[in-house]
Amino acid sequence: MEDLPELPPIGVGKDAKGTSMMAMEMDTKEEVEEEKKTMWSEIYLATFITFLCSVENNMISIGEWNYLQKMDPEVDNTFFALVTSITKGGHALFAMAFALWSHRFRVSRLPLLVGRLLALLGCILYLLIEFIPVNRRYAMLFCYCLFGISFGTSPILRAFIARMSSNKSRVTAYALFSTATMFSIVIGPMAQLAFSSIAYPGIEILPGIKFHIFSAPVWIALLTNIIAILVVFFRFRDPWEHEPRMIKKNASTTSFTLEDLKTKWEAIRSLPLPWMLVGVILFEKAIANVTLGSIFSVASPLMTDVFGFNAKETITIHAVAQLMVGLFALSISGAFMFCKLNKKISSRSLLLFSICVSVILYIVSYPWPIPHLSRPMLPRNDTDNTGCSPRHYPWCDYALSPNPWIWITGMIISMGFTFPTSSIGLDTLYSRVLGDIDQTLMQGAMVLVEDVVLFFGPFYASRMFKAFSISALWTVNVFIVFFGLVVFLATYKRFKRYC
Numbered sequence: 001m002e003d004l005p006e007l008p009p010i011g012v013g014k015d016a017k018g019t020s021m022m023a024m025e026m027d028t029k030e031e032v033e034e035e036k037k038t039m040w041s042e043i044y045l046a047t048f049i050t051f052l053c054s055v056e057n058n059m060i061s062i063g064e065w066n067y068l069q070k071m072d073p074e075v076d077n078t079f080f081a082l083v084t085s086i087t088k089g090g091h092a093l094f095a096m097a098f099a100l101w102s103h104r105f106r107v108s109r110l111p112l113l114v115g116r117l118l119a120l121l122g123c124i125l126y127l128l129i130e131f132i133p134v135n136r137r138y139a140m141l142f143c144y145c146l147f148g149i150s151f152g153t154s155p156i157l158r159a160f161i162a163r164m165s166s167n168k169s170r171v172t173a174y175a176l177f178s179t180a181t182m183f184s185i186v187i188g189p190m191a192q193l194a195f196s197s198i199a200y201p202g203i204e205i206l207p208g209i210k211f212h213i214f215s216a217p218v219w220i221a222l223l224t225n226i227i228a229i230l231v232v233f234f235r236f237r238d239p240w241e242h243e244p245r246m247i248k249k250n251a252s253t254t255s256f257t258l259e260d261l262k263t264k265w266e267a268i269r270s271l272p273l274p275w276m277l278v279g280v281i282l283f284e285k286a287i288a289n290v291t292l293g294s295i296f297s298v299a300s301p302l303m304t305d306v307f308g309f310n311a312k313e314t315i316t317i318h319a320v321a322q323l324m325v326g327l328f329a330l331s332i333s334g335a336f337m338f339c340k341l342n343k344k345i346s347s348r349s350l351l352l353f354s355i356c357v358s359v360i361l362y363i364v365s366y367p368w369p370i371p372h373l374s375r376p377m378l379p380r381n382d383t384d385n386t387g388c389s390p391r392h393y394p395w396c397d398y399a400l401s402p403n404p405w406i407w408i409t410g411m412i413i414s415m416g417f418t419f420p421t422s423s424i425g426l427d428t429l430y431s432r433v434l435g436d437i438d439q440t441l442m443q444g445a446m447v448l449v450e451d452v453v454l455f456f457g458p459f460y461a462s463r464m465f466k467a468f469s470i471s472a473l474w475t476v477n478v479f480i481v482f483f484g485l486v487v488f489l490a491t492y493k494r495f496k497r498y499c
Contacts (some may be wrong), residue, residue, distance in 0.1 A: 037165075037166040037169075038164065038165045038166045038168075038169040038173065039164040039165075042160070042164045042237075042239075043161060043164050043165060043173050043176060043177070044176075045231070045235060045236060046157050046160050046161055046164070046177070047176050047177055047179070047180045048180070048231065049112070049157065049228055049231060049232060049236065050154075050157055050177060050180040050181065051180035051181075051183055051184050052224045052225070052227055052228035052231070053115075053116070053119075053150075053151060053153075053154075053224075053228060054180060054181045054184035054185075055184040055187055055188060055220070055221065055224045056119060056123075056147065056221035056224060056225065057147065057151060057184075058184045058185050058187075058188035058189075058322070059187075059188035059191055059192060059217030059218075059220060059221055060126075060147065060217050060218060060221060061188075061296075063192065063213065063214050063217070063315045063318070064080075064083070064144075064300075065080055065300035065301070065304075065314075066214070066300070066304075066311040066314060066315060067140075067214040068080060068083070068137060068140060069311075069385065070200060070214065070311070071129060071130075071136040071137065071140060072135065072136045072137040072140075074137065075137050076392060077297075077298075077300075077301040077305075077392075077462050077465070077466060078462055078463070078466065079137060080297070080300070080301070080462070081297050081458035081459055081461070081462030081463075082141070082458075082459075083140070083141050083144050084293075084296060084297055084454070084458040085454075085455045085456070085457075085458045085459055086141060086144065086145050086148070087144045087145060087147060087148035088148060088293075088451045088454035088455040088457075088458075089148070089451070089455040090145045090146075090148035090149040090152070091148035091149065091151055091152050091447075091451045091454075092152075092447070092448050092450075092451030092452055092454075092455055093149075093152070094148075094149045094152030095152040095153075095154065095155050095444055095447040095448055095451060096155075096444045096445075096447075096448050097152065098111045098114075098115065098152050098153050098155065098156060098444070099155040099156065099159075099441055099443065099444025099445075099447075100441065100444070102155075102156045102159070103441045103444075106238065107238055108156050108160060108236070108238045108239065109232060109233075109236050109237070109238055111153055111156055112153050112156060112157075112232045112236065113229065113232050113233060114153075115149070115150045115151070115152060115153035116150065116153075116225055116228045116229045116232060117229065118146050118149055118150040119146065119147060119150035119151070119221075119225050120222070120225045120226070120229065121146060122143045122144075122146030122147045122150065123218050123221050123222040123225060124222070125139070125142070125143050125146070126140070126143045126215075126218045127209055127215060127218055127219070127222070128208070128209065129143070130208050130209075130210070131208050152447075154447055155443040155444040155446070155447045157177075158177075158427070158439075158443040158446075158447075159439045159443045160239060161173050161174060161177050161431075162431045162434075162439045162443070163239050163439070164239065167432065167436075170428055170431055170432060171336065171347060171424065171428045172336065172337055174423075174424055174427040174428050174431065175333050175336035175337050175424050176333075176337055177427070178329075178333050178420055178423045178424050178427070179330060179333040179334065179337065181423070182326055182329040182330040182333050182419070182420060183326070183330055184326075185322055185323075185325060185326030185329060185330075185419075186323055186326035186327055186330055187326075188217065188319075188322060188326075189318075189319035189320065189321075189322040189323035189326065190319075190323060191216065191217060191220050192213075192216070192217055192315065192318075192319040193316070193319045193320070193323070194216075195211075195212075195213055195216035196213055196312070196315065196316055196319070197213075198211065198212050198213050198216065199212065199213060199312070200212045200213060200214060202215070213312075213315065271437060273433070273434065273435070274433060274494075276491070276494075277433050277491065277494060277495065277498075278430075278433055278434070278442075280487065280488065280491050281426060281429055281430045281433065281446075282445070282446060282449045283484070283487060284351065284355070284426065284484055284487070284488055285426055285446060285449050285450055286449050286450070286452075286453045287355070287480065287481055287483075287484030288354070288355075288358070288418070288422050288426070288484075289450050289453040289454055289457065290453060290457060290477060290480050290481065291358050291361070291418075291477065291481060292454070292457075293453060293454045293457025293458055293460075293461060294457060294460075294461040294473060294477055295411065295415070296454075296458070297457065297458040297461040297462050297465070298461055298462065298465045298470065298473065299318070299411075300314065300318070301462075301465070302407075302465075302470065303317065303318070304385060304386050305386070305387065305388055305389065305392070305393070306377065306378070306388060306401045306402075306470070307378075307401065307404040307407075308378040308381070308386045308387050309386065309404075310384045310385070310386055311385070317408065321408055321411065321412050324412045324416065325411075325412055325415045325416045325419065327416075328412070328413070328415075328416025328417065328420075329415075329416055329417075329419045329420040330420075332416075332417070332420040332421065333420045333424065336424060346496075346499035347424065347425045347428040347429045347432075347495075347498075347499055348425065348429060348492060348495040348496070348498075348499050349425075349499075350421045350422075350424055350425030350428075351421070351422060351425035351426060351429065351488065352485075352488060352489075352492065353417075353421055353425075354417070354418045354421040354422035354425060355422075355481065355484055355485045355488060356485065357414050357417050357418050357421075358414065358418055358481045359478060359481050359482055359485060360414070361410055361411070361414035361418075362474050362477055362478035362481065363478065364406070364410045365402055365406065365407045365410040365411070365474070366402070366471065366474050366475075366478075367399075367400040367401060367402040367403075367470065367471055369400060372403060373402075373403055373406065374400040374401060374402055374403060375400065375401050375403065376400065376401070377395075377396045377397075377399060377400075377401055378401070380396075392466070393466060393469070394467070395468065395469045399469035399470075399471060400469075400471065401470075402470060429495060429498060429499075430442075430443075430446060432498040432499075433495075433498050461473060464476065
């Protein structure tokens with residue numbers, strides 16, 4: 001027989017009420033103390049720095065394919081994939097280097113400054129590209145490599161967010177951090193569209209230095225880098241500055257050797273972490289970036305060589321699409337910050353939703369042999385550099401092209417939803433699974449996994465696209481993402497305690 005609920009004693013209503021009030025006051029006090037642990041001013045600062053860093057990447061990427069072709073006609077989609085891979089390779093290598101530097105010597109500001117100075121150098125070289133008489137593609141490759149290296153400081157900011165936020169505020173903190181990237185996705189296309197009427201060669205500011213549709217984003221990136229350098233130099237403070245001087249001294253006097261790194265790695269491995277769940281999160285991060293890497297690698301060649309859009313149309317479509325993705329993503333991130341969606345939707349549910357949307361994306365945007373869903377390839381137009389060239393693609397005579405507007409719409413909706421939900425879900429889950437440790441190295445590991453996939457992904461995607469068309473690439477990718485969905489569903493319940 002079930003026990004009946006216990007009734008309050010008669011005559012002690014005031015005491016019960018007083019006890020209830022005391023409990024409410026204690027809850028409120030605990031909430032205030034919890035919020036005190038979250039240093040929101042520092043999180044806002046890190047978010048602003050992230051925004052300044054991300055603007056550069058999101059603006060330059062819009063017109064890079066067309067500008068590469070303009071500067072060096074020898075560029076094809078394979079070289080474009082090489083550019084993407086080298087950029088991500090530099091990012092991956094230096095993400096771990098910056099993370100080790102920060103973790104080993106207990107510094108954050110100096111690595112951030114070095115990263116921004118490298119980005120500044122990349123912008124200056126990019127603007128001077130027309131002074132190079134031949135093989136400009138290699139000079140531009142070097143610039144993109146500098147951009148990738150400079151953004152390798154992102155693990156430092158990720159770990160900084162985890163260090164400055166309490167466990168209770170972690171979702172909101174990472175939603176704010178994610179919003180910085182989303183906002184840069186919005187600002188980048190707006191800047192590109194604002195200068196789309198200034199066709200190449202544009203306005204000559206100095207002999208050989210021009211302002212036009214392709215260089216305008218780099219001028220803006222130059223400005224944002226200068227602002228970022230000033231903010232980091234004058235305002236940003238290392239999170240370890242409040243520690244006793246002896247602790248910092250002891251942490252930075254040991255030699256920075258291979259043996260020291262092995263010791264650090266063994267110390268991390270010995271931590272009582274749920275390593276299987278850490279592995280699952282890193283695996284899902286890799287799966288998410290298979291889709292991103294494929295889209296980034298083939299979107300521009302698809303626009304010109306398959307859909308038949310010219311350079312100006314391609315840049316405009318890219319800019320508008322990226323703007324809409326940014327607005328979608330920004331509204332979702334904003335909902336988590338201001339509408340407290342984190343109290344209604346768990347981070348594991350967010351990640352599950354993101355993976356499911358990715359599977360649906362491949363199904364919807366596949367060139368099914370159905371009227372209005374696909375069409376034959378367009379013939380080559382060498383005057384405008386548009387259409388399918390049998391010299392580059394052996395499948396021009398028989399493969400089907402997706403309906404361009406269905407494909408573009410599918411990309412906008414899916415990326416608008418998956419980008420913020422995957423980012424917030426993965427970052428929050430990962431941070432909570434790691435717990436109360438210095439997360440710099442482990443955040444570096446996450447960025448390393450991401451960049452390794454984005455290093456090899458463009459080679460895989462571009463070669464699949466070049467040899468077998470978009471149909472084959474999409475078929476392989478949907479099975480990869482579906483496998484990621486199965487793995488996450490198998491471990492879904494184990495993440496409950498971290499949500």
